[in-house]
Amino acid sequence: MTALKAAFPHTLPVLTGYLFLGTAFGVLLGSKGYSLGWAILMSTIIYAGAGQFVAIGLLTTAFNPLYAFIITLVVNARHLFYGISLLNRVSGIGRKKSYVAFGLTDETFSILCSTEAPDGVDRSWFMFFITLLDHGYWIAGSALGVVLGAMVDFNAKGIDFVMTALFVVIFIEQWKSQQYHGPAIIGIATSTVCLLLFGSNNFIIPAMLAIVLVLILCKKTLERRTAA
Template sequence: MNTKIKALRAAFPLTIPVFTGYIILGTAYGILLNSKGYSYLWAALTSIFIYAGSMQFVSVSLLAAGFHPLYACFMTLMVNARHLFYGISMLSKFQGIGKKKPYLILGLTDETFSILCSTQPPDGVDKGWFLFFITLLNQIYWVSGSILGSILGSFLHFNTKGIDFVLTALFVVIFINQWKSAPNHMPVLIGLSASVICRILFGSANFIIPSMIVILLSVTIFQNKIESRNK
């Protein structure tokens, strides 16, 4: 069997839960973007080149208010700062991937990260293509949902207030599933406590980066204890 086809067949079942979420989330994003006067071409291009669910929802208001490069850059850093830590944890996973690595970095969303860090390619399946197709399929779902939502939004007219909450809802579902499946809840408790404390200390607009730093330091300090509990 062709190496790519074999990897695709192994990757596809793992992405089905993401498919259901991304189609709905992408549709919500497309509808929201269309409500601000942007066509399906904008939905497609932003989903291909930005491809950051939470930031894409934020970008709708940035586009509607008038684009300011410096502010947009700072806001992107604040909203997606967690990807800095995702990237660090994936260094060993992406080692030896070759030319696929830049795209794997681009396509590292929360849901893709969750699959990649918890999954190993089956025996006989090429690791590089396996990781590549998981990432690619997830992005295809998001782009498709965005275009679908934008097209639907041009025909359906309703109040879109609160529609961006679907992204928060997906995060909650992923959190609950990981809590149930994880034998050790210590990393989760560290993340929750650090986020709550930093939220109180720094406020809702500035707590993301400090909480990520605290989480990284805490996990590093308690690494041996965490690993021992996982055994």
């Protein structure tokens, strides 16, 4: 309970965002004829915001397993890099590591990277409850969206843009919290180049690989300037 109480305040921004994002997902899913049970099941088992928005399209078209695998991999490939960068942080937390890995989202990753467990609070339970609370917020938002969507009749076209909006807000907050913006600028520049070279449908994985490569090559310079 001590760890839960310590984790909760750090997840409040995610609570606000996930209620709106989850509601958008629920509304969109409900508009395609899927019930409350589907929303809860998808948000519990899949638990991938952008991936779930993509899944709605996959559910409403002819099923192609290979295409579904590739598009899901592309959309969520960034989680591979999240997991690698968290290896040191999750070491020593025992069986909770499996759930923390499963529940790793952009927002949870941001909190786990920037927040330390307070003195006297078990680190493994602290990380576990941050992940669990964020997961619960997403499930609640998804369920709320289906219910509200069934009560109000409106055109849901374009509502999935809320995911893009959230990523922009996260980037702005990360930018404001840091004095040195070298890594962020590298990310923007590298992604822009890959977008021009590979096109909007194929640039995500090349961009991520290129960003990692550039960051590794510039590691010492970036660390020195960040310290300064």
